[in-house]
Amino acid sequence: MSGTTRQGSVTGREFRLFWFGETTSLLGNGIAVVALPLVAVLTLHASTFVVGLLTSVAHLPWLVLGLPAGAWVDRLARRPVMLVADAVSFVAFLSVPIAAWADVLTIPHLLAAAFVCGCASVFFTTAQRAFLPTLLSDKELLAGNARLQGSQSTAEVIGPGLAGMLVQFFGAVAGLAANALSFLVSWLCLRAIRITEPPPPPPPEVRRRRLRTEVGDGLRFLFRDPVLRTLAAYSAVSNIALTAMSSIEVAFLVRTVGTGEAVVGAVLTLCGLGGVLGALLSHRLSRRYGSARAAVGCLLVAAPFTLLFPLTSQGAGLAFFVGGGVGVGAGAVAANIITDTFRQRYCPPDLIGRISASAAVISFGAITVGGLLGGTLGELCGVRETLWMMAGLQVSATAILLRSPIRRMHDFPESAVPLLATKGEHAIP
Template identity: 35%
Template sequence: MNPDFRRLFVGNSVSLLGSSVTTVALPLSAVVYLHASPFQMGLLGVATLAPHLVFGLPAGVWVDRLPYRRILVAADIAQALLVGAVPVLAWLGVLSLWQLYVIVLLAGVANLFENVTAQSFTPHLVPREELLSANSTLMASNATVNTTGSAVGSALVTVFAAPFALAVDAVSFAVAGFFKARISTPGPPPRPGSRHLVAEVGAGLRAVFTQPTVRVVIVAAALGALAGQMQNVVLVLFLVQGLKLPSGLVGLAITVVGVAAVLSAVAAAPISRRLGSGPAFILGMLISAVAGPVLALAGGPLPVVLIVVALAQILRGVGPSLYGVNQQTLRQTLVPAELLSRVNATWRFLVYGLQPIGALLGGALGSVDLRLTLVVSSAVMLLGVAVAAFSPLRRRTRATG
């Protein structure tokens, strides 16, 4: 593993572990510590996604105007200070919901720039032919951290009050910044600034929609994100209300997804080399799409229900890792280096921009019928599969070229 890529990998893994704690501690801080209402929790969710919608497209332009390493370190420092402010404000007894909104919003901006930069930096740290393995390693790390981090967060919240558990995330960002500051490769030279921001954003959009393979991958991934969020908002409701599973088994079902995602990410590189990047991407989306109908079939005696749920959750874990590794590698190898940041930013804008819509659709349809929501959302994901399958992507055997 390239030493600079290893530093980026370690830094990302450490900060992700801290952020996994935050996914548990932050909403609990709002609900338990600050007694937030459902509407106020909705506003907190909006504040989390707003940076991708507002700054998603121009972020790619601005990233190109600064050294990549400097952006990564600055983003980690900013997030360390912002997240670290929560336990400090709670200790002083002055923490309020509006402060959480501001902190989440600003931290989301820093996270957006950090992710766009990291995805654009990776091709400068590893050889082109090793990108698939590098992205597989990053995906496996993300899946592992997400699986274990929530459990760590739950334990910390049990021992400490929720706001004080966020101190772990603040420390993790500081440690991540230390590792990233030691990256010796500064990245490509910053491009000269231009006043024509709209024109530069337009160049990024054209790079997405005029490159046939990249266009197909991003459209399919966006449909997958929309459908995935439709399922996410009703999953726990279906397990609890529809299948009458106790909380312990629901937690176990969620853990199964994480374990399957880790194993899939590890296997993604060899599978993709055997099948080809295009077919592997399509297979990953197809596996994800099948998970919904399988889960909708669950019923009958408890052992049968558990077997069906376990199968569906394995599919939900395996699919996204397989197509996620390939879609990222395809972007990194097919897009010219000078446009990659803008293409990565466009991808985040589209994928994250559709998630709130997916949540609203899933919630509305789920209020009618939970099983129907699982089937309809899978049909939307199958549309993404069709977009990819009936395109030149199905014949692409390599990410490069």
């Protein structure tokens, strides 16, 4: 296409290519979630603090680059940004197994690779969220998001199991080599998409504005909107708690519970079934109960399942960990699909990159804090004790939803009303 954007459907060639590339990349990430801490624990004999630090470092770029990335993405065509991000991630992850096979891998190298890939992820994620409404019609967005989230959930089911087998038979770094190849597949699929996406055409006065001003537009829109503000606040507290737990889960299962690498992969695979269930139910729940009620209900039901994680023990006691993972995953994934679709429909097209980036900075910035908190508390207080504390925080976070305007809504609003048109700014009452 030239000059105008063309929107397709979830059955069209362009979305199917995009979906396949994303699914492959997500599968690689699902492998890396287990393989990366196993490399730290088994190959480099890292402490619990370092294992938590890996998660923190991988998401630190959101605090540094997240806000300007949103403004940059709103000025550019989104697909080239994603192509560069895939290429950078491929090189960074491939460097780890190469260094390991050369017997020169160190903890600083592992941390640097996680940080570089985190930088690439900032731009890819921001561009992807802005690109999807171009690729799909408005009516297809919920179905498209459900398919992408379903792929992520399926990857979370298959990835840990594959990681466990790769580590068992080929060594810990083999999983990171597989993840690197997944970025190559994603890059090839993006290249094959035939849509020519023109750069967003902001008005001349917007083009001349400073980057700081453009970043401020996204932040103002986010914090003036009671719905977006509530979702951002809940996401921040929830991500601190959940990331603190997930950052030390491999160390917990291997060192505290005493499970082997293959069993760790199997347990995390079963936990991922919750995400698949959530992806399957999200559309049905939204239609039956209303989008706002369904999202809040899923999050309220999911939170108490975190209390099962610290009850985990060997043998049959692993069922507590699996039950917690399934419950949390089902509720969180279903809610994420519904709220992501709401944001894509609701935010003005010329601001969507900056608003998404602003929300992501809060969300992923909290992940940075959570990873560091999990590693620190795990080292100082004990891993099981840390799981209890973070489960309590996750349950407490639901008060943010219960005291917000969303609690009284049946459906999320469809669109925002631009009020500050004189300077290209947007706000809502």
